[in-house]
Amino acid sequence: MQPEQPVCARVHKLNQLYSEADATAIIAAAIEEFGAGLAAVSSFGADSAVLLHMIAQQLPSLPVLFLQTNKHFPATLRYQAQLVQELGLTDVRDLLPDSAALKAHDPLGALCLTDKDCCCDLRKTQPLAQGIAPFQAWFTGRKQFQAATRRDLPVFELVGQRVRINPLSRWSAQQLEAYRQKHHLPTHPLAGQGYRSIGCMPCTRPVDEGEDQRAGRWSGSGKTECGIHLSGLEHYLTPQNNKGAQP
């Protein structure tokens, strides 16, 4: 990134240039733009294979960050290992919760039953802020169709002084499935059981026909996002809250 150009102006220009581009062109542009300052964040969930395959085609050594909350379905961890091997990804990094913070605030591992926001903060938002701190920009696999809260999701987003990139933001579920079939990508083992957005085991249920893809996440709690895509991450990425936060 050109240091003299404000990040917000850069994001505006990138959206002007690439918001209608296809996903592989967006990924190529981001690699060119951010170089070694680029990473990806993946849940290795139901739709993750498509973006990871596109990344592997262009830069298999790109750092891929995975939030190892220690609350995942065993099937997700098996799927992660399968995708890493089949796609040839060479730099997948597990981001772990801080053990002292867990000991202090979730010694029994049951915080998700009583305070989901605090649990997500400990197990997702804070570890992601630590893991993403050395990077200027990162890919996510979020799509507009997944939920009403994502209808206006842009390709390039400003997060503090960093950039979040959503190459598949305008893709439909049908496009994802067509791409998966064309490239013979494996499906998540739970996808056939109605799980269409897959996160931690205690906070994920299958969805019914006609429900939002993400309706099975934190179902019944009023919570729709874990914080890694909200202002909590930006908060932890500010220098005063994160020693390694200077991008």
Ligand code: SF4
């Ligand atoms: S999704 Fe559930 S188990 Fe996972 S970090 Fe959030 S509250 Fe905890």
